[in-house]
Amino acid sequence: MKAFPLYILVLVLVVTSSCSRDNHDKLPLDKNIKQVIFFSEENQYEHEAAYYDALIELKKEYPNEMENLMVLSEKEYFDDFDIPSGPALIVIYKEEIMVKINGDVSKDQIFKPVSQAFSTSKPLKAN
Template sequence: MVRLRLIIALIPIFLLLMTSCSKSEEIITNYPFLQKKDENITLLFSDEHYISAEGDYYDALLDVKKKYPEKIRSFNIIQSSDRDLVRHYQIEEYPTLLVIHNDLITIRVEGALKKYEILTMLEEGLLQK
């Protein structure tokens, strides 16, 4: 009887884990740029309401790309209307910059920041590897 209750209690947890894994796999399948292995994938989440705060992000990304071309080969702009990626990466603030390496977020920078602040976080995160 106790085993049956335990099994019944574990079924929802198992189902939740299974659906979250399949959702993650679906996201990666639907976005080919997320399929790169052993390479940094850089995503800048953008929203037209916060466009004025994004200039420093673009400038910082271009500087880092120029200084460390092997660390940031390209970057992708993701619009806030792309609800799947926004939910998947739990984006709550714009702009948000993510650097992902082998499916792990290695750098996360959020909100209206100055270029030097963004550069500092990017360089520290990229040079730790």
């Protein structure tokens, strides 16, 4: 009976180790809304201040549109959206990227294209 917990532990390890990281879950994106996704790199926080400022301002101006903001730090999702590194931000609507911002930019360089995307249904030129 003392070996039973050990048996359970080994079974759990075997089952979880057989899961592949290549089969990561798809993001739960609602195609009927404009989805804002912020890509954060854990070791690049000092470069993300402008993004945080812009996100706070966008949340104040567009609370409904920013309600479903996603913040991702897993590298596999960076690859899914062709983001070389963080910080980065995209606005996606109906499986089309409307805005793509990457790297060191100002708060206004983030705020303006995202706010324009909220008021249009056409893709904007990516940065």
